[in-house]
Structures are given as structure tokens and as C-alpha cells.
Amino acid sequence: MTEREEFDVLFLGGGPAGYVGALYAAKLGLRVAVVERDRLGGTCLHRGCIPTKALLQTAALYRAIREAGPRAGVTADGVRFDAAAAHRAKGEAVLRLEQGIQHLFKRARIEVFRGTGRLLGPSIFAPAGAVGVRGEGGEDVVLTPKAVVIATGSRPKTLPGLPPDGRRIVTSDEALTLEEVPRSAVIVGGGAIGVEWASLWRDLGAAVTVVEAAETLLPGEDAAIGRELARQFKKRGIRVLTGATVDVDGTESLPDGVRVRVRPVHGAGDGNVLAADVVLVAVGRAPNVEDLGLEAAGVRLENGFIATGPHYETTAPSLYAAGDVIGPPMLAHYAQAVARRVIDHLAGRGGGRLDPRLVPRAVYGFPEVAAVGLTEAAARAEGRDVAVGTFPFRGIGKAVIEGEVDGFVKIVADRSTRDVLGVHIIGPRATELIGEGALALLMEAAVDELGEAIRPHPTLSEALLEAALAVDGLAIHA
Ligand code: NAD
Numbered sequence: 001m002t003e004r005e006e007f008d009v010l011f012l013g014g015g016p017a018g019y020v021g022a023l024y025a026a027k028l029g030l031r032v033a034v035v036e037r038d039r040l041g042g043t044c045l046h047r048g049c050i051p052t053k054a055l056l057q058t059a060a061l062y063r064a065i066r067e068a069g070p071r072a073g074v075t076a077d078g079v080r081f082d083a084a085a086a087h088r089a090k091g092e093a094v095l096r097l098e099q100g101i102q103h104l105f106k107r108a109r110i111e112v113f114r115g116t117g118r119l120l121g122p123s124i125f126a127p128a129g130a131v132g133v134r135g136e137g138g139e140d141v142v143l144t145p146k147a148v149v150i151a152t153g154s155r156p157k158t159l160p161g162l163p164p165d166g167r168r169i170v171t172s173d174e175a176l177t178l179e180e181v182p183r184s185a186v187i188v189g190g191g192a193i194g195v196e197w198a199s200l201w202r203d204l205g206a207a208v209t210v211v212e213a214a215e216t217l218l219p220g221e222d223a224a225i226g227r228e229l230a231r232q233f234k235k236r237g238i239r240v241l242t243g244a245t246v247d248v249d250g251t252e253s254l255p256d257g258v259r260v261r262v263r264p265v266h267g268a269g270d271g272n273v274l275a276a277d278v279v280l281v282a283v284g285r286a287p288n289v290e291d292l293g294l295e296a297a298g299v300r301l302e303n304g305f306i307a308t309g310p311h312y313e314t315t316a317p318s319l320y321a322a323g324d325v326i327g328p329p330m331l332a333h334y335a336q337a338v339a340r341r342v343i344d345h346l347a348g349r350g351g352g353r354l355d356p357r358l359v360p361r362a363v364y365g366f367p368e369v370a371a372v373g374l375t376e377a378a379a380r381a382e383g384r385d386v387a388v389g390t391f392p393f394r395g396i397g398k399a400v401i402e403g404e405v406d407g408f409v410k411i412v413a414d415r416s417t418r419d420v421l422g423v424h425i426i427g428p429r430a431t432e433l434i435g436e437g438a439l440a441l442l443m444e445a446a447v448d449e450l451g452e453a454i455r456p457h458p459t460l461s462e463a464l465l466e467a468a469l470a471v472d473g474l475a476i477h478a
Pocket of ligand 1 (some may be wrong): 190
């Protein structure tokens with residue numbers, strides 16, 4: 001057994017929280033260790049953000065070549081989707097980014113301990129904050145750093161009656177490994193993951209049904225976004241069943257597919273039976289908090305997630321937490337930002353809790369959806385004097401040129417204080433455009449400033465300017 005005591009900070013987990021926090025800590029001169037049992041980059045790089053966006057890029061190109069191409073005077077014959085090549089491109093993107101992290105780690109002299117880490121202390125054998133690592137070769141290492149950041153991430157939740165078998169009933173983990181696009185799919189859950197997979201599989205030819213328990217798709221978002229998304233999905237031939245769920249006893253595996261019974265969440269009715277090649281269960285994610293020795297170490301959970309204080313400290317001394325284990329929003333960029341806050345605190349540079357309202361949300365299907373801040377309903381529930389400005393992309397020259405005119409920008413503001421409270425976008429490049437909204441909220445911009453900032457013409461960003469003007473009924477191209 002090896003013992004190491006020289007580290008200032010140890011990250012348990014090398015996902016977006018762990019690897020970004022580690023690099024940032026090293027930049028600040030801390031001695032850093034990362035314990036990782038799988039691959040650096042975590043869910044985001046290997047089973048989430050990056051591989052799904054790589055496949056969505058293939059889908060977007062395929063759609064553009066077939067639909068936007070001929071309209072713009074570019075025709076291509078014999079266009080077809082090559083699943084093997086798409087998976088190769090996805091794999092190459094992941095590998096390249098993983099090697100990038102490895103290279104940065106090496107340069108920053110961050111030590112990676114391969115294996116499963118577990119909190120050992122406090123006990124007569126180990127002080128608080130001691131971490132044991134059972135390496136692949138069976139050798140044990142005990143690390144006693146000054147601080148530990150628990151960043152072990154999350155995994156897909158499953159539903160009783162729909163146990164994943166990796167082939168017919170899958171979570172997002174297995175969906176990524178399917179070699180072929182299913183001919184038909186039922187997607188349970190119309191959150192970020194369900195929506196992205198519905199869009200992807202539809203673009204690649206599948207018949208898709210989304211079953212969402214809430215009244216709209218992406219129920220956490222502004223209701224207008226969910227409604228517009230459902231409208232566009234239906235236009236693309238995606239069946240959207242809201243206020244519906246699957247019957248846990250109504251699932252039947254067949255040799256060539258699955259039959260599920262879908263029923264309304266409220267009210268009576270047997271619902272109907274849907275048959276599909278594949279059922280994707282996308283009903284949220286659960287934190288990886290088991291087998292870490294949390295309880296013995298004195299780390300308290302709240303609603304299943306690790307409870308954290310003003311500096312993301314846990315209830316145990318010198319133990320912190322970041323990423324999906326601390327609860328929603330379960331987003332890679334939030335995980336990274338929290339990890340940096342923890343390090344700022346440890347390095348004596350301030351830190352402190354982030355305002356979750358400043359965290360943008362982004363969903364990368366077609367159409368793209370992105371938002372930051374309060375929905376209209378949430379702003380009203382807070383008793384704000386709400387003013388709303390909405391501007392459709394069909395009034396934006398660049399959107400017309402690009403042939404993507406569906407969707408809109410909606411700005412929620414406070415009529416009396418003029419504060420921007422929320423920015424909601426559905427349509428072309430929403431996930432890039434939302435950066436403006438995030439900056440506006442961080443800088444506590446007045447909605448007038450959002451309308452005054454001059455955008456290049458023609459660009460899609462003009463939709464933000466117009467939506468800001470629309471708050472006072474002054475949008476030009478409306
Ligand atoms: P989610 O919580 O965002 O959505 C799950 C959806 O499933 C909800 O809309 C919920 O109402 C619905 N649901 C739950 N149980 C159901 C049932 N029995 N029948 C029908 N519907 C049911 O979770 P997700 O989409 O699985 O994503 C997991 C996490 O990963 C989220 O925190 C999400 O933010 C994150 N994520 C984000 C992105 C992105 O931002 N682009 C992409 C993927 C994942």
C-alpha cells in the first residue's frame with residue numbers, strides 16, 4: 001500500500017467538475033490529484049454532451065444537404081446516411097478531446113490515480129479527508145490531501161417495468177452505442193435528453209413518439225418554448241404525447257421490438273399500445289453517491305444529493321462537492337463553474353455560491369432551444385411587474401437567408417425596474433445566441449441596453465435586439 005500526503009486538493013471523479021477544477025487549481029499553483037475509475041472527461045465527454053452533439057451535427061448536415069441545399073441552389077445526388085462513418089466521427093471527436101485533457105494534465109503535473117476512490121476517514125486508521133483508491137491491479141493507495149472535492153457525477157434513472165437491456169430498452173448511455181438508427185422509437189421523457197434523441201432519430205429516418213408526463217415538452221422551460229417545440233416536432237412528423245406516461249405493467253418485449261402501453265397521467269383511460277424497435281428511457285439522472293463512504297465521513301445528503309453550504313462545502317470538514325452530485329441544474333458548464341468556485345475558495349480568492357439563475361440551459365436538437373434566467377410564469381410567481389417582448393425569426397433577414405424562420409426570442413423583463421429577468425430562444429443557433437442573455441443577466445443589464453447594443457446586420461443576433469424593443473412594443477420588423 002502506498003501513502004501520499006502532498007496534495008492540496010483531490011478530485012474524486014474526472015468529469016467536467018473534476019477535470020476543469022483540477023486544471024484551474026493547478027494554474028493557481030495547487031498540487032492536484034484526480035481519482036478516476038473510467039476515462040477523463042466523464043459522462044459529458046464519453047456518454048453525454050460531446051458524442052450526442054457529434055451525432056446531432058451529422059443529422060444537421062444530412063438535413064441541410066437534403067432540404068436547405070436544393071433551395072439554395074446546391075444539389076447532391078445519392079445523399080445517404082452512413083451510420084458507421086457517423087460513429088467514427090463521433091469517436092474521433094471524443095478521442096481528440098480526451099487526449100487534449102490528458103495533454104493539459106501532463107503539462108500541469110496533475111496526478112491521476114486510476115481506480116475507484118472511497119472516503120476512509122475519520123477513523124482510527126485514517127484522518128478525515130483520507131481517500132483510498134483500489135487500483136485496477138488490486139493495489140491500494142491512500143491519499144490524504146488537504147481538501148477533497150467529491151465530483152462523482154450521475155447516471156441515467158430508470159423506470160420500474162422498463163429495465164434497460166441495452167438493445168430494445170435503453171437509456172442515453174446505450175442509445176449512443178446502437179450501431180443502427182431504429183426504424184421506430186418511443187422516448188419516455190421529453191426533457192433535454194428525450195428531445196435531443198427525438199430530433200436526432202427523426203432526422204435519420206426513424207418514426208418517433210415522445211411521451212412526456214408534464215403538459216409541455218421541456219417542462220422546466222417557458223411554456224411558450226415547450227408549445228413551439230411541440231408544434232415544430234409535429235411538423236417534422238414526431239408524435240408528441242404530453243400529459244402521458246408509460247404503464248409499468250404494460251411493457252412487453254418481443255423478438256423484434258417492444259410494446260408499451262401509454263396512458264394519461266391524469267384521469268381514466270387505458271391509453272394505447274405503441275410498438276417500437278427501441279424504447280429510450282430519458283426520465284432524469286440520479287447522483288452517484290453510493291459506496292463512497294459518505295455516511296461514515298459525515299457527509300449529509302438532501303433529497304438524495306450531497307448537501308452543500310456557501311462554498312460548496314459538505315457537512316464534513318475539508319470535503320467539498322461539485323457537479324451533478326450536488327443536484328440540479330445537472331449541466332456540464334454549471335459543474336465546471338462550481339468546481340472553479342471551490343478552488344477559488346481553497347486558494348483564498350473568494351469563491352462563494354453561484355446564482356443558478358445565471359446558468360444558461362441549452363438543448364441541441366432541431367430546433368435548438370436555449371434559455372437563461374426566469375420563465376414568464378416564474379417571474380409572475382415572484383410578483384414581478386412583468387413585461388414580455390417576443391420576436392419571431394421570420395422577421396430576421398439572416399434567418400430568411402438560411403431558410404430557418406421558425407421560432408422566436410422571448411425576453412422577460414421587469415417593467416418598473418427595467419431589469420432583464422429571462423431570455424428564451426427557440427430557433428437557429430439558439431445555443432450560441434444565449435451567451436448574450438447570460439452576459440446581460442450577469443451584468444444586470446436593463447432591457448433597454450439589450451435593445452441598444454448594436455448587432456451586425458444581417459445576423460441572427462438581431463432577434464435579441466428586436467425582442468428587447470418588443471418589450472415596449474417598438475420592434476421594427478414586427
Ligand atoms: P430531465 O429531468 O430534464 O427530463 C426528464 C423528463 O421526463 C421530464 O420532463 C419529466 O417530466 C419526464 N418524466 C419523468 N418521468 C416520466 C414518466 N414516467 N413518464 C413520462 N415522462 C416522465 O431529464 P433528462 O432529459 O433525462 O436529462 C437528465 C439531465 O441531464 C438533466 O438534468 C438535463 O439538464 C441534463 N442534460 C442536459 C442536456 C442539455 O442541456 N443539452 C442534454 C442532456 C442532458
